[in-house]
Amino acid sequence: VKTRLFYLHAIIGKMPKIGILGGGQLGRMLLQAAANYPVQTYVLENDPECPAAHLCHEFYRGDIRNFDDVYRFGKQLDGITIEIESVNVEALEKLESEGVKIFPKPSALRIIRDKILQKQFYKENDIPSAAFRITEKRDDLKKFSDFLPAVHKLASGGYDGRGVQLLEGDKDIHLGFDMPSVLEKKVDIHKEISQIVAINGAGQTALYPPVEMIFNPILNQLDYQLSPAEIPQQTTWRIEAIAMKVVKDLKTPGIFAVEFFIDRNGDVLVNETAPRVHNSGHHTIEANFSSQFDMLWRIMLGYPLGNPKHIVHAAIVNLIGCDGYSGEAKYEGIDDILKMENVFLHLYGKKETRPGRKMGHATILSPEKSDLVFKAKSIKQKLRITSFQPQTTV
């Protein structure tokens, strides 16, 4: 007799048990990579239809920001990693004190998830980063009139461009945040670079080739990313050295994306650091020997680090929900994309699309930069993510 069965892995055996806080696309790709290793996987997430839910051994419904949810989820596990910084750090600290390995350590998470502490960390450790002032409330901005133009960033709660406001001059001060924030001197940006670094429990590191993030100057949106970045060798060395220092000073094993500005003078400044697998590393699945996801499993399972080198040059395009459409996702143009030679599609299986929501990405492999850029631009035109519901007005 056939039974529909969702099996409790009651007899877990001797495989290590690793949990992920959050069940989005980063968790999904981590779990795709996990299936190469003997590991039992766990996900904590509110939405049981999230991209990672069906790819783990055990899915727990719960709030990653809630102490009890995180603590109860974690206390059965050998290790935990995160998809997003806004998790309950107190629960992770308690779990760590009880022997659960956390990647990254809660001490590093505390620094990074608060933009004020993050900037102070750079300053204290002589890590080059744009000059900054701290504001507790909007009125504080008036004191820093001479410091403008600058970028006002909420200390916490910002994500993917939210909680960031450019203040060109006094006339913009009313746009600033009335909560603890950091005011960063505006950088005259030449290029934006992401440097992914892996560091294991023994302090050994692996550096991926730096990635160039190319923005659309009109929409002020990430257009596509190129790996490796086209930058002078000397700049690469500087970026690598600074990224290594950031990671070593954070004193935790894990995987990190250190984001940089290169300014018009060729100076290199840290913008911010993500203490986890990152959007700017998705190409490593196809383009590098050991992907960022494979690398994090190696670190968490105590295996030797993999080879971060690239096999071929690559570009990444984010596939985001079209403006004007919300509701159950509908994909137009998949065939056009998959017809292109050496283009790899990753759709995250999110049921609902929203304007600007990251619904997937495409990776392009080619030794020719012109081919990468041409295909990146074609993909952005051809793949449209809309909804089955009629178009809403915007």
Place this chain on the structure above:
Amino acid sequence: VKTRLFYLHAIIGKMPKIGILGGGQLGRMLLQAAANYPVQTYVLENDPECPAAHLCHEFYRGDIRNFDDVYRFGKQLDGITIEIESVNVEALEKLESEGVKIFPKPSALRIIRDKILQKQFYKENDIPSAAFRITEKRDDLKKFSDFLPAVHKLASGGYDGRGVQLLEGDKDIHLGFDMPSVLEKKVDIHKEISQIVAINGAGQTALYPPVEMIFNPILNQLDYQLSPAEIPQQTTWRIEAIAMKVVKDLKTPGIFAVEFFIDRNGDVLVNETAPRVHNSGHHTIEANFSSQFDMLWRIMLGYPLGNPKHIVHAAIVNLIGCDGYSGEAKYEGIDDILKMENVFLHLYGKKETRPGRKMGHATILSPEKSDLVFKAKSIKQKLRITSFQPQTTV
């Protein structure tokens, strides 16, 4: 409140629903690849702790050889594929008549899963293959004394070397099978090659570079596999042409491994065909643009075919359970393997090891054949899969 939840994807939405008969390593790797596409995945398998169980949206416990189990599993689906040929073809035929797409079609499965029909198919379609005779019972072998040396193969039920018996001469006839079988003229083998071919619903095909299977002459076991095979260009062309003919004559979309002998005269003969993803194609995950698993999803979801070309040369080593050990699997030497540059480990997460059981594979990437062979041999020495239980006598 946190709840432990194994979610029924009740609202399946508009994603196609594809099921896999069997939940072993082939299903596992298919599901790793499926997570790149918008598809709802289903697995039917008796063992709820099988390698693929936790990676699908819905796992059904049942017998893939049982009509009712397969039919009930399949009637909710848009498409079905197989991990193994020994499935209930009658149920698949009924499902096909009701509109479910089967990869490969049951008509092709009927030919391939019966070695007598398979040999007759080659003969009728002028596909070069070793001469053969049909035997219904062991006694029939006496009539074919002049035909020896030959290989006696059970018409059905053989798998991974079981159901195959070399008969050098009359003295070996008692070793033959007393059930319907095929007696194949012994081939003086120079090399064994696997040619993986993809064919979609529109009849378009994609050919992977042929793979060379290197056997240990003493153990008569597969030692490692090399991609691409080292064979003359003319032989490659001949293999490609014959493999294309096999697949076109089977008249079904799907992915196929056509296995060949090259004899001492350089002649090319089809050994047998597997109508599914195959052990000889596992390197395509890392070494080729579109892996065999990605390719099958493209075919099942009606997308354009991917690029089968290799990016780099590769070797595959199967990781099998050590002699003398049964029970919960224990891995020795993982670190030694993962320390080697550009070696990719795939452990299938099987709870129990047995002597000779396929527990995983390793893929090696390198432009140098000597490096591939050296690492393949090192991996076989260094990775040992034993059990936690004391060694049993063998």
